[in-house]
Amino acid sequence: MLSRITLAVKTPTLRRMLASELSGPNIWMRTLAGSRLRWPTIEKCGGDFLIIEDLLIPPPIADRLRDFCANPAAPEVVLLAQREDPEARAQLLAIGCDAVLFAGLPRARLSETLDKLIARRRETDNRTVAARLGAEMPTLDDFNSKNPDMRYFWDTARKLVESDVSLLIMGETGVGKEWLARAIHNAGPRRRGPFLPVNCGALPDHLLESELFGHEEGAFTGAIRSRRGMFELAHGGTIFLDEIGEAAPHLQIKLLRVLQDHVIQPIGSEEFISVDVRVIAATNRDLAADIESELFRRDLYYRLSPVTLTIPPLRARREDIPDLVRLHMNRLRVRVHRPVNEIAPEALDLLCRYDWPGNIRELINVLERAMLLCRGSIITPADLPEAVRQPVGLIVPPSAASGKPSSAPSPWPGATKTWREVRAKTLEEAERAYFTALLRECEGRIGATARRAGMHPRTLFDRLRKLGLRKEDFYPHSVA
Secondary structure, eight states: OOEEEEEEOOSHHHHHHHHHHHOOTTEEEEEEOGGGOSHHHHTTOOSSEEEEEGGGSOSSHHHHHHHHHTSTTOOEEEEEESSOOHHHHHHHHHTTOSEEEETTSOHHHHHHHHHHHHHHHHHHHHHHHHHHHOOOOOOGGGGOOSSHHHHHHHHHHHHTSSOOSOEEEEOOTTSOHHHHHHHHHHHSTTTTSOEEEEETTSSOHHHHHHHHHOBOTTSSTTOOSOBOOHHHHTTTSEEEEETGGGOOHHHHHHHHHHHHHOEEOOBTOSOOEEOOOEEEEEESSOHHHHHHTTSSOHHHHHHHOSSEEEOOOGGGOGGGHHHHHHHHHHHHHHHHTOOOOEEOHHHHHHHHHSOOTTHHHHHHHHHHHHHHHOSSSEEOGGGSOHHHHSOOOSOOOHHHHHTOOOOOSSOOGGGGSOHHHHHHHHHHHHHHHHHHHHHHHTTTOHHHHHHHHTSOHHHHHHHHHHHTOOGGGGSTTOOO
8 A cells, every 4th residue: 555645844955855765666745845835735635644844833733733633534643843842742642643753863763763654554554454355365276177168267367376467357247256356466476465346337437436546635526535546555466346347438548547657646636646556357248349339448458458367157167066065165154153064965966957147156145045044064955045946947838837738730939949048038038027117117217227226327228228228218208
């Protein structure tokens, strides 16, 4: 993580010395000079540290600093005092100053003390971020497999660990794209730095821009204080951009700038911040089709994908399911607090036969449910969801359901198609009926329909286009 420092020092020689001594790849410094060395301007500066000479604070200094330090968003204050006064120092430390240093200390001692304060704050911030995001420690061995395609995939992924280039991970929903990104990060040279995931499809465009790049106080309505973006917080580590295909065009331009120049510009700021971040992106969309439709920038695609990894769906590597079941049962046992140690062969056979449209994520969900509902220590078929016990196959015609032979000379049309084709067609018809009902209730309003459906408006719009539905047909003035 970058350490943000505001340097408010009036003495030119001291200001130049501190600016030189404290500069480094992990520090972004704002040095105030001239008319900006006024208390109303200084107290609005955010960041981690405010290094300030006491002669710049209007009297009474103790009251000013007490009010300043009472703000939860205020930076830590390192006060450079013009004279040594143990009693005043104790008072200032008591009201919230992080440190009070004599400005006349030898140069080496002053810079060493400040370095230690900054390093301590950075270490604390990194621990806070890690605790907030959880302590999952995926490894590349989680993707080891008996399947030939997965073996090739695993070998390729291992070659990318030590590299620092951007990476694009493709695959269906639930195959483990974020898990793979974490595993690559944990095995690589950036493992001591943060790993920060951002779902580009989960936030409106203006909030996503602030989430990624940060903003300054007053940059937009509601921006009551400055805020760091994820790119800055991920400095020295990895940022994972999930659902990158959902990013709006203007955000794609800013992402391209970061990948090319390694700098970000917070919203409302005139300054650029250099960041050292590895970018791993992921999507379940067909980006090649989005490029042809001008929904995704071709140049951004090339920047993101010097190497592309495509994770095969679970149904394409059924031989891995027994090992995955054992792996995730061991991990889930700690969470569910149930002594479930085994799975019956009949239940395991059902899991191996199921098509897993939700991939690994669905498998974990099914196992967690089974372990919670299991009456003993062994998961049986009765503990599995009905969809797994009795997977939906072909739509059976009425005559077949009744057990009576059909008098029709020709077979049911569905019997000429594969189960997957019938399943896809049935799902599409169900989706069309569902979204038609929602659009009718919401009178064609995309925002309201998206909220009802629990999805991003852009994702909804793309889905409606593929289903041949137009929002205009559901406006109140439309004629049926």
